[in-house]
Amino acid sequence: MVIRSNKSFLNRRQVLAGMSALAAIPFASRGMAASVKPTGICRFGVSGAATTDTLDASNARDAFPYLLNTGLRNCLTEVGRSGKLIPELAESWDTNHDATQWTFKIRQGVQFHSGKTLTSEDVVETFKDQMRAESSATQRSTLADVVELKTDGPQSVVITLKSANVGLPDIFSHINFAIAPFKDGKVDWTSGDGTGGYQLESFSPGILAKLKRNQNYWKSDRAHFEAVEIVGINDPTARLSALRGGQVDVISRVPPKLAKMISALKDVQVVTVNGTLHYNFSMNTTLTPFSDVNVRLAMKHLINRQNFVQKILGGYGAVSDDNPIAPSYRFYNPNLKNPHTYDPDKAKFYLNKAGVSGLHVQLFASEAAFDGATDAAALFSNDAKAGGVQLDPVRTPSDGYWAEIFGKKAFFAEYWSGRSTEDSLLTQAYSKSSSENGSHWANERFNELLVQARGELNEDRRRDQYAELQQILHDDSGAIVMAFVDHVMAVTPKVETGQLTPTGYELENFRAIERWSFK
Known part of the structure; x- marks a missing residue:
């Protein structure tokens, strides 16, 4: 059985107006199932698990720690099922x-699991902890x-900023900005204490986390399981076997x-949802030969994206023309110039321009980058032959991929999930200041315009700015953005x-x- 959702995002157009009206509505009356009685133990089998995982939400980078921290903690804001931003730990906000x-x-x-009452000090110190010079927080930039x-x-x-940012409340909906308690002069990440719907019982990094329901959860309409187990299963076939064998439920x-x-199959439901997740092959722009934009352009014309969607994604996705901003985003640019179609002759032209032959x-x-990455690399290798390029796929282990390959090798696979705003995605994935910018791309005009767009209050000007940002990234960056990928999940x-x-x-x-429950 297949359950498919392909509704478009609703635009969030009025972040400056605050949320006082919505905040006045009790949480249980916002269209959620407040009457669901918590039952059973739900077991999630997820990838992105590593023995280096911690309980520090600010350092979370993949599914296992993301899901764990979403169970344990809350953020200031939340993107609701409507696609609109709603209050979470912040009941309202306003700006100058x-x-x-x-x-x-x-x-x-609101209380933490330990009984400590949430205050503004917890919020301020959690954010300050990420801003420390020695911090390794994912979104420090x-x-x-x-x-x-x-x-x-x-x-x-x-919060006072150097320059305007009209999307700041949206940014704080990301789990990397979950709030932890400030105790004894420091932020307590290690105990797992939080304000979320579940309390930590045990944690084996990258292997298993056991949680029990927070009986005093401040959201009366959430956390519908008596307990949750998060099981790290990086191999996709093993995940499916665990689902069919009754070891996990999701x-x-x-x-x-x-x-x-x-x-x-009758014992499995496949659930698909359109998303803003995208898969990349990324070129390190500080290393030869990819420091030359002409080589980068050549490579962008040597991959058959439609084949990628059909053969690697099985049709569960849509082609991207080296633009990480999906059509569902508010400021998506549908009119990019000079599309990067599969064109070996054009690739040869750019290689000649770069003075490169052979x-x-x-x-x-690695499958750590995305499921099917190794097959996709082989497919790309075959495509590239027509342009006279010998592309050798190197299959690497999942363990250690992000520490040893991402951002360090000249050419590598990666993925990026979407963010709540264009600015959040472009800043974290592609700006010069971000430690997560694996291609180390640094375009002066792009970085200047990104700051301008972040604070532009005139919507028409802002739309033009984001259109130009997408064009610059398309033309110059080290990212080969192949496709936007549907989220494909399965449940009992x-x-x-x-x-x-x-x-x-x-x-x-x-x-x-x-949000989910048992029937």
Whole structure:
């Protein structure tokens, strides 16, 4: 059985107006199933598990720690099922006239699992912890524009920025910005203490996390399981076997070839959701030969993207023309110039322009990058022959891929899930200041315009700015963005997912842990 959702995102157009009206509505009355009685143990089989995983949400980088932290903790804001931004730990927010200073009102009466009451100090210190010079926080660069972060009483946080950012509340919906308690002069990540719907019982990094329901959860309409187990299963075939064998109830990142095979089974439901997830082959622009833009353009014309969607994704996705901004984004540019079609002759033209002949490069790929990455590298290798390029796929182990291959080798596979705003994605994945910019691409005009667009209050000008940003990235970056990928998941028939809408991450941006239930 297949459950498919392909609804478009609803645009979030009025972040400057605050959320006081919505905040006045009790959480249980926002269209959620407040009457669902918590039952049973739900077991999630997910990938992205590593023995280096920790309980620090700010350092989370993949599915296992993302899902775990979404169960344990909350953020200031949340992207609801409508696609609109809604309050979470911040019950409302407002800004000054030019979006350089934001005030977040923190929800009263919320308690951590330990019994400590949430205050503005917890929020401020959690963010300051990520801003430390020695911090390895995934989104440290996102907070680089903060010049002052302070409390204004126990329930108010004031954030002052160097330059305007109209999308700041959206950014704080990401699980990397989950709030931890400030205890004994430091932020407590190690105990797993949080305000979320589940409390930590045990944690074996990259292997298994056991959680029990928080009986005092402040959201009366969430956390519908008595307990949750998060099982790290990086191999997709093993995940499916665990689902069919009754070891887990939910799996994510089902490879298309397996999805088609199991779609007719009675004991499994395949759930597909359009998303903003995209798969890349990325070129390190600081290393030869990819420091030359002409070589980068040649490689962009040597991959058959339609073949990639059909043969690697099994049709569960849509072609991207080296643009990471999906059509569902508010400022998507549908009119990119000079499309990168599969054209070996054009690739040869750019290689000649670069003065390169007989190009021979390695492409590092692993299933850690994305399911099917090694097959995709082989497909790309075959495509590249017509352009006179010898492309040697190098299959690498999943363990250690992100530490040893990503951003270090000249050519490698990677993936990016979508973000709540264009700015958040472009800043973290492609800006010069980001440690997550694996291609090390640094385009002066792109980085200047990114800051301008972030603070532009005129919507028409902002749209033009984001259109130019996408064109620059398309023309100059080290990213070969092959496709936007559907989230393909599978559940046992007893799992109730509710009506799903497109998301950046699988499992409803990992909110499935508190939104889904048993029938």
